[in-house]
Amino acid sequence: MLAYRHAFHAGNHADVLKHLVLTMVLRYMNGKDKPYRFVDTHAGAGGYSLEGRYANKKAEYAQGIGRLWDRTDLPAPVADYVALVREFNPQGGLTQYPGSPAFARLVMRPGDQQRFFELHPTDERILSSYAQGQRGVEVHHGDGFEGLKGQLPPSSRRGVVLIDPSYELNADYARVVATLRDALQRFAEGVYLVWYPQVSKVEAAQLPRRLEALAPKGWLHARLTVQRVDSQGFGLAGSGMFVINPPYTLHDELAGVLPWLVEVLGQVDGANFLLDQRTA
Numbered sequence: 024m025l026a027y028r029h030a031f032h033a034g035n036h037a038d039v040l041k042h043l044v045l046t047m048v049l050r051y052m053n054g055k056d057k058p059y060r061f062v063d064t065h066a067g068a069g070g071y072s073l074e075g076r077y078a079n080k081k082a083e084y085a086q087g088i089g090r091l092w093d094r095t096d097l098p099a100p101v102a103d104y105v106a107l108v109r110e111f112n113p114q115g116g117l118t119q120y121p122g123s124p125a126f127a128r129l130v131m132r133p134g135d136q137q138r139f140f141e142l143h144p145t146d147e148r149i150l151s152s153y154a155q156g157q158r159g160v161e162v163h164h165g166d167g168f169e170g171l172k173g174q175l176p177p178s179s180r181r182g183v184v185l186i187d188p189s190y191e192l193n194a195d196y197a198r199v200v201a202t203l204r205d206a207l208q209r210f211a212e213g214v215y216l217v218w219y220p221q222v223s224k225v226e227a228a229q230l231p232r233r234l235e236a237l238a239p240k241g242w243l244h245a246r247l248t249v250q251r252v253d254s255q256g257f258g259l260a261g262s263g264m265f266v267i268n269p270p271y272t273l274h275d276e277l278a279g280v281l282p283w284l285v286e287v288l289g290q291v292d293g294a295n296f297l298l299d300q301r302t303a
């Protein structure tokens with residue numbers, strides 16, 4: 024049984040980067056009338072209480088969304104992201120944090136499709152009850168790496184895939200690469216977003232290079248480093264988003280946002296970002 028529960032981490036700096044990029048990509052997809060499919064291979068519970076014992080164990084959200092919540096100088100894409108979190112908190116205060124399925128729900132249009140995979144039985148149950156009755160949404164209890172195969176290509180030939188494993192198993196790094204290799208054969212034009220942690224592991228350090236090799240039509244890599252790993256090499260220094268076939272607008276939008284995020288979310292002097300892309 025997997026031990027990872029995203030409730031401990033909801034709204035932290037890594038979620039900020041991931042959900043900001045996801046929001047920007049989905050907004051871009053909304054720019055064309057034609058419907059699209061969003062597949063979330065590791066969907067989590069859909070939304071999280073920030074008042075529960077999980078979220079407050081280390082109060083990670085305080086160093087993420089908590090640092091943005093009351094700011095009045097948000098760059099436009101960050102303002103859009105924070106506005107979605109506010110929409111998820113109709114009572115006004117920051118007590119709930121939306122997961123990727125909820126961001127999709129808030130941004131996508133009625134004719135679009137959402138496909139969620141989640142392996143943990145409790146989180147899958149919470150997600151299913153959140154998604155119940157929503158049009159165009161399917162929740163699958165199972166392995167998202169495997170499940171993605173049956174979702175590609177979407178009939179509209181427009182699609183976004185988020186691959187956001189917990190990396191609790193070292194094998195997840197290799198599975199991300201194998202899954203993407205297969206997915207690109209089925210649906211080369213898809214937009215694929217991979218989140219990865221910045222931790223002291225050779226597999227994590229090598230992942231972006233391995234993904235570059237899969238993406239001849241173009242990729243974008245954004246990384247936000249906010250702290251240092253501890254003296255024993257443990258901890259999450261930051262995280263990255265690797266996007267295959269990114270919207271052409273994404274690089275310039277992120278270039279306007281990442282320096283600001285370093286200032287606001289950085290916890291140490293050496294906080295920094297990386298932004299790189301290749302186009303075909």
Ligand SMILES: C[S@@+](CC[C@H](N)C(=O)[O-])C[C@H]1O[C@@H](n2cnc3c(N)ncnc32)[C@H](O)[C@@H]1O
Pocket residue numbers: 025027028029041063064065066067068069121122123124140141142143146165166167168187188189
């Ligand atoms: C980082 S969390 C997902 C967070 C979510 N995407 C979000 O942004 O709100 C990773 C999730 O993947 C689930 N998981 C782990 N292995 C999986 C697998 N092989 N297939 C589907 N879900 C898996 C975990 O239970 C966990 O809920």
